[in-house]
Amino acid sequence: MEQVITIKTPLTGDVCKSLHAGDRVFLTGAVYSARDTAHHRMMEAIREGNPLPFPLQGETIFYAGPTPARPGMPIGAIGPTTSSRMDPYTPELLERGLKGMIGKGMRSSAVREAINRYCGVYFGAVGGIAALLTQCVQAATWVAYQDLGPEGIMRLQVLNFPLIVINDCHGGDLYRDRRLPDEAMANNERRLL
Template sequence: MEYRIREPFTKEKLEPLRAGDTVFLTGTIYTARDAAHKRLIEMIENQEPLPFEVKDAVIYYVGPTPEKPGNPIGAAGPTTSYRMDAYAPTLLDLGETAMIGKGQRSQEVKDAAIRNGAVYFAAIGGAGALMAQKVKSAEIVAFEDLGPEAVRRLQVEDFPVTVVLDSAGGDLYQEGRAAYLESRK
C-alpha cells in the first residue's frame, strides 16, 4: 500500500501501516544520531527538559552534509540505525511515534515499537541528495557543537520512506527474506 501522511504523526495515523508499505511524510521531523541520542537520554535521566516534544515525534537518523547556497540542507541520507538501539526504547516509551534510518533493529527496539504503537521506517541509503530535495527548511534546535549530528527540526514534503517495523510486529527484513527463500524452492 501507499500512504501520504501529514503531521501530527500520531499513533492512530500510523496504526494502519504495515511492513512493506510506502509512505510519504509531510510535516516536522527531527534529526538525531548517536551522540545526540546519548545527550537526550542524559537529559531525561537528569529530569531536564528536552529540546523538542518527543510525543508524536519522528526522528531521522541522519548527519547531513553542509548545505549549498540556496538549499536548507546538504545530502541527507540515513545512517545505520543499530547505533541508536540502546536509546530508542526510552524515547519510544516517552511517545516517539516513528524512527527513520537504515538497517535492522534489536529485539528491544522491536518490542518497544510494538508496546508503544510506533513504526520504524527505512529511507533510501545512498540517495542523500534525493532525500535532501524533500527538505523544505532546516533549523538546529540543540547540540550545535555536534556539527552535522546536531538535532535539527526539518520541514519535509512527501519525504519517501518504507515501513520496516510496524506497530503490529511486522518486520520487512524478516518477511522479505522469508518470501525470497520461499520463491527459491
C-alpha cells in the same frame, strides 16, 4: 508496486496502526535529525531530569547527519544512517512519546517490542541517495547541540519524503518477511549495550 500512502507528522496512534511492514509511504511535515551523540545527550538529559531539546510526543526522529548547506539552500545532502546504533536509547524514547523513526537497517528485539508496546513505526529510507532525498527537504532549523556539527538536532520540514515501513506496531517486520540471514539479526542483538 503497491500504492503509495501519504501521511503527515506529528503521527498519531491511529496513523501508526494503519501502517504495515512493506507499505510505501510519502511523509510530509516536521521531523527531527538526531544520531549517535545527540541520542547520548538526550539520555543524559533524561537521567539528570533536564528537559529534552524538543517534546517527543507524536514526533519522528530521522537518524541522519546532513552535509552543510550551500548558500541559498535549506540544507545539504541528507540520508539515513544505520539505525541499530541508536537501539540502546530507543525504547526509552518510545516510552516517552516518540512515534516515528527513519533510518536504515534492522532494529533489536527490544526496539521491535517497544514499537509494538507504545504503538510506533520504524521507516526505512534508502541509503546513499542523498542528492535525491535532499530535494524533499524544504526547510531546516537548528534545535539543539549545534556544537556537534552534523550530529546536532535540526528540525526538518519535509515534503513527500519516500519511505518504506520496516517495523509496524502489529509486529510486522519487512526484513523478517524478506527472510534476511539469521546472522544479521544476531549481529544487532550483540550490539545492544
